[in-house]
Amino acid sequence: MRGLIVLLCVAMLAGCQSAETGSSPELAAAPAAAAEPILPLQPVPAVAHRAYAxxxxxxxxxxxxxxxxxxxxxxxxxxxxxxxxYLVFEQLSSGRWTPQTALTVSAEAASRPPAKLGVRAGSTIPVDTAVRALAVRSANDVAVVIAENIAGSEDAFARRMTAKARALGMSRTSFVNASGLPDDRQYTTARDIAILGKALHDRFPQYFKYFSTREISYGGRTWKNTNKLLTKVDGVNGIKTGYIRDSGFNLCASVERDGKHIIAVVLGGKSGASRNAQMEKLIEEYLPQASGGSIFGF
Structure with a gap:
């Protein structure tokens, strides 16, 4: 009996290790109704700078x-x-916000460094414009506006972000700000970003179209979407680029073509051009391998 118990314990441990190392052939995401846990403090892992994934x-x-x-x-x-x-779309889906809801701009938000939209302290910005500013311009000032209007402070919002990440199955992600500005405590993985990209596409189809917005105008200026593949690669309909010095050039892309759909992630590109080229290569190689037709088989 004691030997049987030991064997069972070993089997359970092996199963946990397999999930932790991401050996599953499918991307696992938690159900939409998963509870957001109260998270204990986690040790910050060593993050490779400008490394490809x-x-x-x-x-x-x-x-x-x-x-x-x-x-x-x-x-x-x-x-x-x-x-x-994602948290904005939850606000919209629940009816707590509408696209016309006015968000108040604080001095803290307005002080964020570029890229930014240039919102002024004491002014307001509609949710619709705020969403476009993030999707197209990747505006750091507007990210803080959103954070403060949802949670009262960026710190409180970041805790919600991390809790939501866990609820979605993003087990190796930690957020400490709403923008992605450099902070050693903020990290993720390519797998976790793919989970998030798929969840955005699947759970908010009515709002996912924001990620394909080609340009935004504000304050007399116009900016084009930082995701250049939107106009270059057939079927690309989002979603987001990213860059800081220690990350290199990042991109999560959604591609729908010929009845097939993929979510692809490239992290740590050496340049925007090389990142885009690698993404194009992945799209053309692996999109044909994706399942065709609808998820119901007809």
Whole structure:
């Protein structure tokens, strides 16, 4: 009997280790109704600077089609704003906000460094404009506006972001700000970003179109979307780019073509051009391998 108990314990431990190392052939995300846990403080892992990682996931089945160092910690940079927008979309879906809801701009938010929209302290900005500012301009000042209007402070909002990440199954992600500005305590993985990208696509189809917005005008200036593949690669319909010095050039892309759908992530590109080229290569190689038709098989 004692030997049987030991064998059972070993089997359970092996199962836990398999999940932790990401060896599952499918991208696992928690159900939409998963509770947001109270999170204990976690030790900050060693994050490789400007190191490459990638993953390609079948957008319909969650099957992983390709991965390269996809569970190693990386800095998300402005891919952080994907989670910021996830929480905005929850506000909109619940009816707590509408696209016309006016968000108040604090001096703290207005002081954030570029990239920014240039909102002024004491002014307001509609939710619709704020969402476009994040999706297109990747505006750090507007990210803080959103954080403060949802949670009262950016710190409190970041705790919500991390709790939501855990609820979605993003087990190796920690957020400490809403923008992705440099902070050693803020990290993620290519796999976790793919989970988030798929959740945004699947759970908020009515708002996902924001990620394909081509440009935004504000204060007499116009900016084009930082995701250049929107106009270059057939089927790309989002979602987000990111860059800080320690992350390199990041991109999460959604591609729908010929009845197939993939979510692809490239982290640690040496330049915007090389990152985009690698993403194009992954799209053309792995999109044909994705499942065709609808998820119901007809």
């Amino acid at each position: 990638s993953i390609v996931v079948d957008g319909k089945t969650g099957k992983i089609l390709e991965e390269d160092d996809a569970t190693s910690p990386r800095y998300p940079a402005s891919l952080t704003k994907m989670m910021t927008l």
